Amino acid sequence: MKIGIIISTNDAETCWNALRYANFCLGQKDEVKIFLTGKGVEYQKISTEKFNTIDQAEKFLESGGKILACGTCIKSRDQEGSEMCPINTMRDMYEIIKESDKVVTF
Template sequence: MQVLMVLSSPNPEIQWNAVRFGNFLLNEGEDVTIFLNGGAVDLYAGDSEEFPIAEQAKMFALSEGVLVA
């Protein structure tokens, strides 16, 4: 199944959980695209030790997930 997630929140916790969910879906064999909109376009701005967004995004990309903005 193809899954499109639209992420528009600048909240780091929401961004981190969205990318983690995308990784979960990829591991389940789904085709996943995450569209970054509005405040979410600067995805790495909220990267921190508590919410390692960059690490999850790298894993997402290496697993053939698609990030578009």
């Protein structure tokens, strides 16, 4: 199954759970893509020892998952794109939603 995950929050626990869910889905042999939008592009900055979003994202990427992020949202926060938060567009979010069997938002 193809699963799209949209993260639009900068709440550490919520982002952490979204990434844990994404890793679980990969473990079920699903194809998973994450799109970060709005405050979701801040997920690396809000990582804590208890809710280690960076660790979960690294596991996700190493296991074949794909992370995309809204370039406008990144730039509006004076951030730069990176492997863990690459600059993409609304068209990319559209494609994820269009091609996914299920879409989950956090």
